[in-house]
Amino acid sequence: MKGYQLTFFTQQNRHHRGKHVCDWLIDSARELGVRGGTVLAATEGFGHNGKMHSSHFFELADQPEEITMVVTEDEAERLLKRLLADQLHIFYVKIPVEFGTLGESD
Secondary structure, three states: OEEEEEEEEEEOOOEEOOEEHHHHHHHHHHHOOOOOOEEEEOOEEEOOOOOEEEOOOOOOOOOEEEEEEEEOHHHHHHHHHHHHHOOOOOEEEEEEEEOOOOOOOO
């Protein structure tokens, strides 16, 4: 199948509509029928303004998070429209991909 890899970048301390941005984004994707997503916690990174974000032993609130989904063109369009309509401010990358499943299911 052809589609897109959508990757969103945020920090653990960010909220939208009373939820962590990461949780809100995953919940919204599931509501729209996206079949899967992965959340990765990063050690450190920097944003468009050059500010460093990192996880520290005592403080994880500023820890960078990356949410990745592989979606069809229709799913990508619906998800991005939802984020725009809901006024979520988030940086994303959209990359064309070919995807599928190999082997028998468990």
